[in-house]
Amino acid sequence: MGALVPTVSLKDVVKTYSNGHEALRGVSLDVSRSEVVGIVGPSGCGKSTLLRTVNGLEPIQGGSIALDGEIITVPGTSWPAIRAKVGMVFQKYDLFPHLTVMGNLLLAPTKVAKVSKAEARSRALALLERVGLADRADDLPRQLSGGQQQRVAIVRALMMEPEVLLLDEITASLDPEMVREVLDVVLGLARDGMTMLIVTHEMDFARAIADRIIFMDEGKIVEVAPPSRFFTAPESPRAQQFLNTFTFQEVHHHDE
């Protein structure tokens, strides 16, 4: 595949729910290999929906989506095969509660990719080591903290050796002191060249990790900019307004 072919390419993607709500109103976006794209915007702007269209969890009603130049939004697409190449991590971790950490990690590689148990196991242990959870392989998810569960969820997605990783507000359910340990793992992945689409409310994180910021509002991309420019001098009034909500005016107390 040529260097010019985007890893993920969305063209005029339209998502309309059966109740008539237009979640995406013509979204186009190219993501190149090893690029990290941060997607921000007010709640309900369609950013999570956008991620979920890439692995077909949300079927689209218009436009097209291509993976490595191959259009996947056509009838007859084998979504399980696509999803095996597109990893996703969710806000609520969604580890399987009846399986151990190792069981969670082995399920997809052994049942879908048909990797041998021994090989999958050694890959799992290496990845757990990397996120600092090598000693928790035999624990059940409920024995782990939220931050640890989310790190396991990231490893679970990595087990399939995805070409792209979709991260959907992965720190939104975490206690503040656990956010860092999860974001550090993601920063490590970015350094290794993982292609990622990251929906987040952590503006500092988006600024630190993203090569490009996509600002969405009402189902459309309103602004695309490098983080340095987006967070200091956003062009669109809507983005300026949005970013203002993250800064608090200092409250002055006047002693009379």
Add this chain to the structure above:
Amino acid sequence: MEPELLGEYLPVFARAAWLTLWVGLTGIVCAVVVGLACAVVQHFRVPFARQLVSAYIELSRNTPLVVQLFFLYFGLPKLGIVLSSATCAIVGLAFLGGSYMAEAIRSGLEAVDDGQSQSALALGLSRGLTLRHVVLPQAVALAMPAFTANIIFLIKETSVVSIVALPDLMYVAKDLIGTDYNTREALTLLVAFYLVILLPISLGAGKLEKKVRYAAFGS
């Protein structure tokens, strides 16, 4: 009450209890299979089959077992299908129990958090693999209380199979009362044997519920 009579009737009741248990458990196993199939059809909203399953569930839940057994034992022979008493009893229990088991499993399937199947699908698991490895194990744990209640209900329902001439506990008791007039002894043994069958199942079910729930959810 004549104690020596109890001893004399004991082997007769023991045989009948064994038959009751055998018919009951076989019927329950069949009911679980039917219930699982129906629940999966409803869960995946399989067109056509889904309407069929709904019709079956309404029919099964809104007709008495006695009527279902009458149909199997006296009705089917008119269509040239002759079933033995035991087969009738088992098919009847499976027909009745299948709908109750289907509803139990379906409520369990619906109670599993949607994020579970979403994350399984996102990993590349097919709908079938997702159901088998992720959703169903949790659904069964959630459905356990309804499940065990159904098992006890179905064993108690076996008391009507005597109407298709199956010599179960009820049949033997009625028979002994009718021939020997030893009503007290027969009724004492009848109650005692139902308790001997059902109490361990009840107590075991409670323990099993806790155990399965803990294995799946840790609470």
